[in-house]
Amino acid sequence: xxxxxxxxxxxxxxxxxxxxxxxxxxxxxxxxxxxxxxxxxxxxxxxxxxxxxxxxxxxxxxxxxxxxxxxxxxxxxxxxxxxxxxxxxxxxxxxxxxxxxxxxxxxxxxxxxxxxxxxxxxxxxxxxxxxxxxxxxxxxxxxxxxxxxxxxxxxxxxxxxxxxxxxxxxxxxxxxxxxxxxxxxxxxxxxxxxxxxxxxxxxxxxxxxxxxxxxxxxxxxxxxxxxxxxxxxxxxxxxxxxxxxxxxxxxxxxxxxxxxxxxxxxxxxxxxxxxxxxxxxxxxxxxxxxxxxxxxxxxxxxxxxxxxxxxxxxxxxxxxxxxxxxxxxxxxxxxxxxxxxx
Amino acid sequence: xxxxxxxxxxxxxxxxxxxxxxxxxxxxxxxxxxxxxxxxxxxxxxxxxxxxxxxxxxxxxxxxxxxxxxxxxxxxxxxxxxxxxxxxxxxxxxxxxxxxxxxxxxxxxxxxxxxxxxxxxxxxxxxxxxxxxxxxxxxxxxxxxxxxxxxxxxxxxxxxxxxxxxxxxxxxxxxxxxxxxxxxxxxxxxxxxxxxxxxxxxxxxxxxxxxxxxxxxxxxxxxxxxxxxxxxxxxxxxxxxxxxxxxxxxxxxxxxxxxxxxxxxxxxxxxxxxxxxxxxxxxxxxxxxxxxxxxxxxxxxxxxxxxxxxxxxxxxxxxxxxxxxxxxxxxxxxxxxxxxxx
Numbered sequence: 001x002x003x004x005x006x007x008x009x010x011x012x013x014x015x016x017x018x019x020x021x022x023x024x025x026x027x028x029x030x031x032x033x034x035x036x037x038x039x040x041x042x043x044x045x046x047x048x049x050x051x052x053x054x055x056x057x058x059x060x061x062x063x064x065x066x067x068x069x070x071x072x073x074x075x076x077x078x079x080x081x082x083x084x085x086x087x088x089x090x091x092x093x094x095x096x097x098x099x100x101x102x103x104x105x106x107x108x109x110x111x112x113x114x115x116x117x118x119x120x121x122x123x124x125x126x127x128x129x130x131x132x133x134x135x136x137x138x139x140x141x142x143x144x145x146x147x148x149x150x151x152x153x154x155x156x157x158x159x160x161x162x163x164x165x166x167x168x169x170x171x172x173x174x175x176x177x178x179x180x181x182x183x184x185x186x187x188x189x190x191x192x193x194x195x196x197x198x199x200x201x202x203x204x205x206x207x208x209x210x211x212x213x214x215x216x217x218x219x220x221x222x223x224x225x226x227x228x229x230x231x232x233x234x235x236x237x238x239x240x241x242x243x244x245x246x247x248x249x250x251x252x253x254x255x256x257x258x259x260x261x262x263x264x265x266x267x268x269x270x271x272x273x274x275x276x277x278x279x280x281x282x283x284x285x286x287x288x289x290x291x292x293x294x295x296x297x298x299x300x301x302x303x304x305x306x307x308x309x310x311x312x313x314x315x316x317x318x319x320x321x322x323x324x325x326x327x328x329x330x331x332x333x334x335x336x337x338x339x340x341x342x
Numbered sequence: 343x344x345x346x347x348x349x350x351x352x353x354x355x356x357x358x359x360x361x362x363x364x365x366x367x368x369x370x371x372x373x374x375x376x377x378x379x380x381x382x383x384x385x386x387x388x389x390x391x392x393x394x395x396x397x398x399x400x401x402x403x404x405x406x407x408x409x410x411x412x413x414x415x416x417x418x419x420x421x422x423x424x425x426x427x428x429x430x431x432x433x434x435x436x437x438x439x440x441x442x443x444x445x446x447x448x449x450x451x452x453x454x455x456x457x458x459x460x461x462x463x464x465x466x467x468x469x470x471x472x473x474x475x476x477x478x479x480x481x482x483x484x485x486x487x488x489x490x491x492x493x494x495x496x497x498x499x500x501x502x503x504x505x506x507x508x509x510x511x512x513x514x515x516x517x518x519x520x521x522x523x524x525x526x527x528x529x530x531x532x533x534x535x536x537x538x539x540x541x542x543x544x545x546x547x548x549x550x551x552x553x554x555x556x557x558x559x560x561x562x563x564x565x566x567x568x569x570x571x572x573x574x575x576x577x578x579x580x581x582x583x584x585x586x587x588x589x590x591x592x593x594x595x596x597x598x599x600x601x602x603x604x605x606x607x608x609x610x611x612x613x614x615x616x617x618x619x620x621x622x623x624x625x626x627x628x629x630x631x632x633x634x635x636x637x638x639x640x641x642x643x644x645x646x647x648x649x650x651x652x653x654x655x656x657x658x659x660x661x662x663x664x665x666x667x668x669x670x671x672x673x674x675x676x677x678x679x680x681x682x683x684x
Contacts, residue, residue: 007450014476017450021457022471029436029470031492041472043437043490046388055397055474055488057441062478094371095385099399099486108349108359115363128371129364130383132397134356136404140479144441144486146397148385150373 037253038159039088039237040149048153052093054085055146066141067191068184068201071110073214074143075117081240082145083125084218084293088238089158090226091151093127099144101137114143117215125220155232157297162235162254166298168318169233169311171222173266174243175282178289179274180206180213186278208270216293222314223295229310233297242288246296247318248327257325260318263332379595380501381430381579382491390495394435396427397488408483409533410526410543413452415556416485417459423582424487425467426560426635430580431500432568433493435469441486443479456485467562497574499639504577504596508640510660511575511653513564515608516585517624520631521616522548522555528620550612558635564656565637571652575639584630588638589660590669599667602660605674 009017022036033050034042040054058064058078066074079096086093098118102111111134122129127147162168187201203210218238226232235254237246243265251258265286275282298320304311318329328336351359364378375392376384382396400406400420408416421438428435440460444453453476464471469489504510529543545552560580568574577596579588585607593600607628617624640662646653660671670678 005451008446009444009448009450009453009476009478012450017453018473018476020450021454022473024454024457024461025471026461026465027468027470029468029472031436032470032472035470035472037473041437041439043472045393046391049388051387051393051490053437053439053472053488053490055439055441055486057443057475057477057484057486059443059477059479061480062443094373095383095395097383097395097397097488099397101399101401101404101484102351104350106351108351108354108362109347111351111359112363112366115366119366119368123368126369126371128369128374128377129367130371130374130377130385130395131360131364131379133399134351134360135399135401136351137401137484138403138482140481142399142443142479142484144397144399144488146395146439146486146488148393148395148490 034158039085042089042156050151050153050156052086052089052091052149052151054082055144056082057142057144059142060140065188068188069214071113072117072120075114076121076215078143078145079118079121079127080216080218080293082147083121083127084238084240086147086149087218087220087223088236088295089151089156090223090232090236091149091156093125093147093149095128095130096122096145096147098129098132099135100132101135101142103137103139103141106141125218157233157236159235159237159250159253162250162256162298162320163300164256164320164322165301166234166320167301167304167316168247168258168260168296168298168320169304169314170243170266170294170296170317171219171314172292172294173268173271174239174292174294175285175289176209176212176268176271177216177291178285179271180209180211182274182278183210184213206270206274208268209274213291216291218293219295225311229307231299231303231307233299236295236297239292239294239296240290242290243296244287250296250298251327254320255323257321257323258318258327259321259325260329262329264315264317266315266317376500381427384431384498392493392495392498394428394431394433394491394493396424397486398424399484399486401484402482407530410530411556413455414459414462417456418463418557420485420487421460421463421469422558422560422635424489425463425469426580428489428491429560429562429565430578430637431493431498432565432574432578433491433498435467435489435491437472438464438469438487438489440471440474441477442474443477443484445479445481445483448483467560499575499578501577501579501592501595504592504598504640504662506598506662506664507643508576508662509643509646509658510589510600510602510638510640510662511646511656512585512608512636512638512659513561513656514634514636515610515613516581516634516636517627517631518551518554518610518613519558519633520627521613522551522553524616524620525552526555548612548616550610551616555633558633560635561637567653571649573641573645573649575641578637578639581634581636581638582632584632585638586629592638592640593669596662597665599663599665600660600669601663601667602671604671606657606659608657
């Protein structure tokens, strides 16, 4: 018996709903420079220094599946995902708090495996896990990670600074985390349908994409490179929802349009092979696959021309255009198509 | 079939387990002054200023029960509980992030009711809710709150500074949140056993304790008063687990012992009435009842003598003694009993 007054969360959409929920916000703290609407909140901590502040929650059965996720990988991934938000502001992550809601099925040793991954990620990014809490949970495991970091006022990068003519750049490649997820889900189905108790999934051929799904790395190396080269992107965001969504975030925040070059989207060979096996369109993996944790950023084209050799793992995939041109993609055939139609 | 290698979380205990999990921590960030072991993490943000950082998770069915918790009260309570940690460091809360894991049974309007409470608490404490996230959840609602705040280096208060001879003080009264919980659980049982569809719980007589359970207030007023009077407690903690647990935290962190005066424990008349109705010992409510969000702190006795009139809602309930005296309580009859026996 559906209740006609029951407005479901899905019917509103996550972004619109967060904005609606924040409409009634009552406090504008004098130290808060940026609240909702970027990768992290931004708080003034001294005359020239900012504190960045972000948090993410990961629910079993929604954000991860314990049937194919090793627990130490899970710990590594959730901390990387939170830290990636700090890098997306051109900041330096410093401290994380970890809250775990633990159901009875999780033993002390399983929890220690999760923490092994958390500590490994802490090492890789130079982040101290400075506490957190354990609470009981009836059925599902969930992890909430909060992370703070630093940025210099002159160097922080928002989503909103992209200018007409800027090149749109992406680190690494796109769609590989989704390709890895497709493989893991397929193997899970084989395993569920198999009557062999010792079913072994075949993952060797898919090592790159499966790793990208299970233990993605936040792109510290890219932010370090920016510093080394003395560049500050005009805008930046990390790829968690998918390229299409992130490009729209940057365009909207910057009151601009964007044009992508389909032929330039970096896609790993293994990702193409997975899409072929699944009989799916690999460009959709690149546009709509999430969780890659790559950095999408914009820079004036002349800066890029000078630095092309120094930014090895970065590709130009489009350019910022005026807002009235909207968000489009130039196909390999040279046609301009609306993004949603791509 | 119990697995003899399965070490359950309960078998280890929360505090010991958190310490065990943090044993393998790999990073000691130069800016982190305090990690695990106090109400918040403490991070150096400038020469004389500190950032305080805390997070808490609240699970439906474990930390709250939607059958008797109005959603706007829930929002108010979870933000108050996180903010209370900042006050317990003698700090000023500034910014909160809210992550909600939302099951299908929660509508947009229900979520807005939770946010109404969050925004109301934000107003009361001067804290900006600067974002957060929504994620799906299969069955249960959960909320994770992260909060940052400021403290001056010279004024931050740790659990570890209590000195022999200091008076142990408590704001407000003890055990009332537990008394409220007992009443709400009794009414829930009446309702479940009742065959009347329009069962109305009788809560009027218990307004104070029910409010204390559903919408406890973090003691901003006490911390404001410290500032006004120019006092800095030697140690402080907020009452979330219960007085017995918090006194032990302060004594252990300060390498000291503690002696409580049973007759001095502040207990509201309504709390006494509830304990009587339940045929339970009200002193156990005061010692072991959690969630009061009162501030437990220590101060040299001569300072208190001078300021007694200015600290109206504060009672002296004991004194710090040497570590080898342990933690004891002087009963109304004058006997000294071990705490756990009380």
